[in-house]
Amino acid sequence: MKERDYSISLLRIVAMFMIVGCHIASFLNNNIIAMILNVGVEIFLIISGYLYSNKVIINNKKFIVKRSKKIIKPLIVTTLMYIVFAILTKKIINIKAIPFLLCNFQGLNFLISAIKVPQIEGLSHTWFLTVIVLCYLLLILVKELEHRYEYKYSLRGTVLLILALVGLDLLFIPLGIQLGYFLTFFVGYILGKVELKITNKMYLLSTLIMISSLGIRLLGRHFFDGTIFYANIIAIFTQILLALWFFFSVKWFISKFIFFDMVSKSDIVKILDSYSFYIYLTHYMFIVGTLSVKGFINGTFLQLIAIVIFTIFSAIIVKFIDSIVF
Template sequence: MARKDWSISTIRMLAMCSIMACHLCQLYGLPAAWVLNIGVQVFLMISGWLYGLRPDFSDIRNWYAKRLIRICIPYWVILTLTLILNALFASRYISIREAILCISCIKSGLVPNAAHLWYVSVMLLCYLLTPALSYLWRRKPWSIAPCCIALLCFGNQLVSEGIWCVDYIIGFILGRLVREGVDEQYVLIFTVFVAGSGSLVLWVISLQTGASVGTGLHLLGGPLLFSLFRLLLGSERYKPSSSLRSILRLNDSYSYEIYLAHQLLIIGDFSLALIFPSKPFLVIVLSIIWSLLAGITLHKMASPIQRFATVLIGQREN
């Protein structure tokens, strides 16, 4: 059995906390929300890194089926709940066209009170590209660069926020380099140097010209923070305490569902801040509790449907 990589689990936990803190800051109009939103790009780096480390695909159909079942079913459950709540109580409505785009996962962030669900469309696009990335890496690794350029130019036209797939591809490339024998420390140090230098250049340009460089800083910030935390924690030296391990296992199991469910009572028509407008600390505490309980509940609701779908399509284990 492969040894548990606690550094990846810890980075995933930090990314999840960053995203929740981002939306809480957004609720109260704090500028830190812009910085904390980098957790999404770190999530994409983690996914790309892990798939880059894995062997090449032996059964692409089976792999796609597993990804669709894992990603879409919890999404459809929370989407159904959100659409019902919006129909009954929300001040904003969604058109039939927008509903179709959301249900089909083409543009999953159009639902009022659930704009964060754009992440689902991005992840599905990343997974759609993954077998192609693996194939290109075996044949002509340099040909992945035009894919990144195409996503930078047209990614947002393919799906909402599709440009962030570039961070997934960067993570995939880094993982594949390590899998093929390049020293991980060198790979991570090089990434920190390049992403850090690029971020510094963009920041200076912004100061000198007033140009908006937010997208570039987030694109580079994902690889920078992932590589930096990976270097600091280390894959071999880092050994969290038993209590922290329990928390990390919980987050590993439910982080996707927590992400899907957490924003519903933080921002929008159902925000807890509307019930407790003068008690921000209580809102924060209740939001954290809600996120954990809702994520676990969503996982429990989706699991039997996922098992049924697995049996229905005759999916095999990889």
């Protein structure tokens, strides 16, 4: 039996805090910090691809039903809770968006710009859940192809495969189709396949690449902000590189320092990891939209405290209901 990879739990927590931090930075109008932290989704995608790289899918139908249920069930609970909160506070919401959320179609417009999907602003961040379910569907196809052609991953073949995926993504961007999220997922998948050992030299190289990508991102933002070139090419690819650096960093620090290894195995990490998905689901409704704390509470400090308290309270509720509902 393969030994548990404790770095994944720590990475999930890092990704969750980065997503929440990004949204809070935007709430505080600190766009630079928001831009740097806006990499949590890519970390989640890399983790997901990595985790499924060496898992065998015995029954495709059972696999996709089980994975979809694990994602959509708490999404439905969160959506219903949002509706209840809106009713109790006498707030107006976009009811046209509710069917899309309940079917997990709310993220289709993030993938195909021609598709217009109505949104509930405080739940618009859940577009990621649409993407990850589609990644699982593609995963089934990839697993079938690997089995049929007995494909073996080599370093050279991996580099060529990633370049092919990048080329495919660039090909579809002018058509308004964003494949960068699928690219990110399968970069993580390939990393798991090649079982890459993160040496000191490799980590140093990844750090230099990360610093360079941040420089490119800042320059791109300055000269090309508001363009397709910046949003769909510079932003997406620099975020993938930054997410990879965080992935390498957590694994490298755990392998090199006993303190980080102990932290990754601690009870607090286990607890935070078990709540990370629910915190991700619930936090945004209190930052933007009709349920934003700005509409109830005055003063930035008190608003931030309220966001934390309401998020924890809501995450506990959603997790509890999710655990007792079939």
